[in-house]
Amino acid sequence: MHHFHYKNNKLYAEGVPLTEIAEAVGTPCYIYSQATLTHHFKVFDNAFSDVPHLTCYSVKANSNIALLKLFASLGGGVDVVSGGELFRALKADVSPKKIVFSGVGKTEDEIKMALEADILMFNVESEAELETIHEIASHLGKIAPIALRVNPDIDPKTHPYISTGLKKSKFGIDIKIAEQLYLKANHIPHIRVIGIDCHIGSQLTLLSPFLDALERIKLLYQKLEAQGLKLQYLDLGGGLGIPYGEEIPPHPTEYAQAIKAAAQDLNCTLIFEPGRVIVGNAGILLTKVLYLKQGKGKTFIIVDAAMNDLIRPSLYHAHHEIKPVEKMERPLVVADVVGPICETGDFFAQGRKMPLVQSGDLLAIMSAGAYGFVMSSNYNSRPRVAEVLVNGDRYQVIRKRECYEDLIRLEKIPEWMA
Numbered sequence: 001m002h003h004f005h006y007k008n009n010k011l012y013a014e015g016v017p018l019t020e021i022a023e024a025v026g027t028p029c030y031i032y033s034q035a036t037l038t039h040h041f042k043v044f045d046n047a048f049s050d051v052p053h054l055t056c057y058s059v060k061a062n063s064n065i066a067l068l069k070l071f072a073s074l075g076g077g078v079d080v081v082s083g084g085e086l087f088r089a090l091k092a093d094v095s096p097k098k099i100v101f102s103g104v105g106k107t108e109d110e111i112k113m114a115l116e117a118d119i120l121m122f123n124v125e126s127e128a129e130l131e132t133i134h135e136i137a138s139h140l141g142k143i144a145p146i147a148l149r150v151n152p153d154i155d156p157k158t159h160p161y162i163s164t165g166l167k168k169s170k171f172g173i174d175i176k177i178a179e180q181l182y183l184k185a186n187h188i189p190h191i192r193v194i195g196i197d198c199h200i201g202s203q204l205t206l207l208s209p210f211l212d213a214l215e216r217i218k219l220l221y222q223k224l225e226a227q228g229l230k231l232q233y234l235d236l237g238g239g240l241g242i243p244y245g246e247e248i249p250p251h252p253t254e255y256a257q258a259i260k261a262a263a264q265d266l267n268c269t270l271i272f273e274p275g276r277v278i279v280g281n282a283g284i285l286l287t288k289v290l291y292l293k294q295g296k297g298k299t300f301i302i303v304d305a306a307m308n309d310l311i312r313p314s315l316y317h318a319h320h321e322i323k324p325v326e327k328m329e330r331p332l333v334v335a336d337v338v339g340p341i342c343e344t345g346d347f348f349a350q351g352r353k354m355p356l357v358q359s360g361d362l363l364a365i366m367s368a369g370a371y372g373f374v375m376s377s378n379y380n381s382r383p384r385v386a387e388v389l390v391n392g393d394r395y396q397v398i399r400k401r402e403c404y405e406d407l408i409r410l411e412k413i414p415e416w417m418a
């Protein structure tokens with residue numbers, strides 16, 4: 001379904017021309033399609049509708065509270081990795097019993113907050129963390145529901161920065177020692193062992209690493225069951241990739257069929273933590289061309305968005321399609337699309353065939369709904385941009401553009417300098 005589409009050579013988000021949003025809200029800004037968000041969530045969730053499951057949207061991909069509210073209204077839970085994400089989820093009225101808490105470095109305050117909220121479970125990533133959770137739970141007179149996040153040592157065949165399920169990575173508990181830790185955890189008074197979890201990486205474009213990981217997890221699950229430890233939840237994390245350019249990742253229904261077939265002999269509730277596959281292609285970053293500049297043997301298209309707004313190209317050399325908001329007869333050039341920041345790494349595309357745009361033209365940087373706004377910063381003291389949600393013919397700003405005052409609001413000049 002294409003909710004970002006051309007009509008009369010103009011790019012629309014659902015029923016709204018992007019030129020209209022640019023005029024009213026200004027650029028740069030993020031624009032999300034509610035129809036796409038809803039469709040992606042439903043396609044994923046419905047693919048598992050014939051088995052007990054819970055879709056826990058991974059908040060880190062895009063944490064805007066309006067989006068969390070939307071997924072909660074569709075019956076979703078969430079996967080959080082910090083107190084801040086938990087706070088947002090609770091504000092968005094996500095049911096605490098649909099919240100899982102992952103992450104290698106949960107602080108005491110975060111653990112306390114999650115215990116007080118009565119979340120579904122902690123995905124525990126080390127023995128030391130398990131002990132801390134136990135200590136805090138016993139202070140509070142609570143029982144902490146947990147799963148161990150097991151590292152199955154599988155190569156997800158994705159970018160090294162977003163691979164998490166290899167033995168050498170910081171994530172999860174080595175599958176070789178997980179069994180012992182399970183048996184130990186099962187006897188800790190303020191801990192209730194209810195699940196098993198793994199997450200091997202992000203932007204996976206093959207099914208096989210998911211299935212290889214599941215095979216290993218399944219073996220451990222069955223070993224534990226044989227020893228009388230029956231786990232109620234099997235959390236397979238997130239990671240399903242999306243097409244940014246040429247790649248063709250498995251469709252969620254294909255993914256679901258393969259997982260369901262492999263897990264059919266396990267009598268448990270499946271949990272998923274999809275992020276990118278739900279929001280990635282439901283958002284764009286709208287930007288305006290500021291200047292054209294002829295470099296040595298190449299053209300620079302300088303736009304008003306920068307790496308502080310969308311860091312994926314700079315950080316991972318990630319590919320994002322860049323489309324003109326108004327299609328015109330223009331010759332093609334090979335260009336670098338760059339931002340105003342004082343870093344050579346501040347680019348959205350390098351050596352890309354682009355229409356020879358002019359100053360004032362609008363461009364849409366596609367597939368920017370996941371790990372876009374959430375990874376933005378104030379580098380170069382650039383206010384963070386607005387986020388806009390489109391719903392049919394309507395749209396609304398769901399996060400205002402920051403102003404210069406916002407940039408210094410939390411800062412203080414020491415008294416001795418006054």
Ligand SMILES: Cc1ncc(COP(=O)(O)O)c(C=O)c1O
Binds near residue numbers: 058079275
């Ligand atoms: C524990 C965990 N769950 C879920 C996700 C979501 O991943 P994705 O956005 O690739 O679906 C991540 C990010 O990789 C993660 O670290």
Ligand SMILES: N[C@@H](CCCC[NH3+])C(=O)O
Binds near residue numbers: 060162202203312370
């Ligand atoms: N930030 C990464 C994904 C990280 C996944 C987090 N576990 C990206 O933009 O692709």
